[in-house]
Amino acid sequence: MVADFSRVLAGPLATMTLADLGARVIKVERPGAGDDTRSWGPPWSDTGATYFESANRNKESVALDLTDPEDLALAKKLALKADVLVENFKPGGLAKLGLGYEDLRDENPGLIYASISGFGSAGGRNLAGYDFLVQAVGGLMSITGPADGSPYKAGVALVDVLCAKDTTIGVLSALEARRRNNGRGSHLEINLLSSLQGALVNQGQAYLGAGKVPSRMGNDHPSIVPYQLLQCSDGPLAVTIGNDGQFARMAGALGVPDLAKDERFATNSARVAHREILVPLLEEALSGDTAQHWEDVLTDAGLPAGKVGGIDDGVALAEDLGLEPTVDVQDASGQTVGRQFRHPVTWNPPLESPTTAPPQLGEHTESVIEWLKGTS
Template identity: 40%
Template structure:
């Protein structure tokens, strides 16, 4: 079965998270992805654990399915020559080396587009190819701090906090997929490739969305609101008889319905709470009143009531609860894959549900250099030539 991107070949020179996450998505969509590492393996996440399964780290396994693996020493002329052969036959190259590294190896966009003018060349760095920070290394944690994300995450009690996953890497990977697919579409019209300059810093700032707009319009610095929303009330966690739940009342109509369901209809007409802007101004007074009511029943009791009447709410699930949720099963968000050394592994499925060209899970995350000989044979190299490269430490 063809995928949406069948026929597209991607050379993946990236490692860790942002780049491998983006190329996994391209592979899920049908692209042929060739993961290029240094001999012995150079993706740091292979060693990031525990947990491991048969020597394979859970971290590496989460972003590297649907790829073939090739080892190549790009610091040698022979290694660069092999990569250039692949470039001539590829549609996309993606890397996340530090600024200037690929140019130093004569593998920058200006070098490679001479070999393949249709090449789409995606560079992922911490701060991009321009600006005073361009030479700095980019780590998600640092980017979360510098971009302002940490300044709006947490509470006055906790102080600034990072998001629980490397969210700027994930967002940059998604932006890379968007940019690459847009460039592929444009290439169908122009016949030409182009260079993409992706920065974790830029992606993180773009994710500030309404909070950034609030500041740019008002000039007021946002406060640490914890689990509260800066623009909508009540839109937060609330304690219940047996734990906590999240309530997300998005408009005045929903608030009136909420007041009726909890037998507090007078609150809907209270001048402190009648409209959202008034509720934002009196958020803490309203939160105290609602908390006293919600403590009278369990989270499940409130959720049953609110779900029946269209009031958005939900439990705060842990990982076990998430992956035992029937909705997760119905959406096929966990899939089994057979791995050559680890046996059957379970990985998070794709959220992309295409009707005619569905996502396919064709290959497990590859071992280091698992497909080196296969890829080189497709280039026309014979067994003797491959063995010679191995002896020189090129592969």
């Protein structure tokens, strides 16, 4: 069982993933208000804020006032029954209530206690952690956006999502370590800044390994050309050419095969060095027809290319490819009340997974309290 003392996105998304994998997740919320994201709208579905719903399916909601001694005692009993506890209070926040890891581990030695923060529990313990802020100070914005424009954030709260995945990986690893270590639990610390830095991959290593601080390049790639948007007669086409053979096929498909024989463009390193010359030549060839036409031509040639679409187009594509990208979620009566993106892993044989709708605030308070009071 997972006791979910988190709110907003990183923690709730991690616990929803655990719920998708079959865990029982009990979400502790403030009476009358609940998770902050319950009020983060528009947009709204028929059942609530779509932001909240994106990270809270397959959970039970119990409303407990942690400033009330009786409710706090119930919260502690829940924590002591848990296999996993996930929280994203400011570092030390739950400890002030007697719900810190040190307060629980003697009575629940197998507990996996996952603490999520913005900047860790040392020098950054008093800093508020929000995705947008971490994207800014952690360097992600410095490599996102047009070269001659303002820094941009990613289109979703990407750092929260990365942190949620890191938390899930950490919890699953800790559960396996507990199995191997005579049932001993552990305290995990995950922070947004570290999750961002762990995801900078080639851009981060350019600095660490070569002393080069990357900068914004719009949709261009620092190490591969063409790996970007190219303009056609009616709009942009995403082209991702990863090797010299693909480039030669692309040049042939566009009707400009000599480009692949030009020493300035024959190798990737040469294309990177001469991108300012090459890109206009490619766009000149592409200007003769539409993005859809060239997507078809390049795809038929076995090359990775596609029009820029919306989220609706992405869902339609996944459906056309047989990926079954969504699941229907049901309320307590079994009635379908919405559709959500499914967990992205496909199991064979299939994993038996719940598909219950995100809970209403306090929907399970009575049943959870009855369960807690009926346990020793």
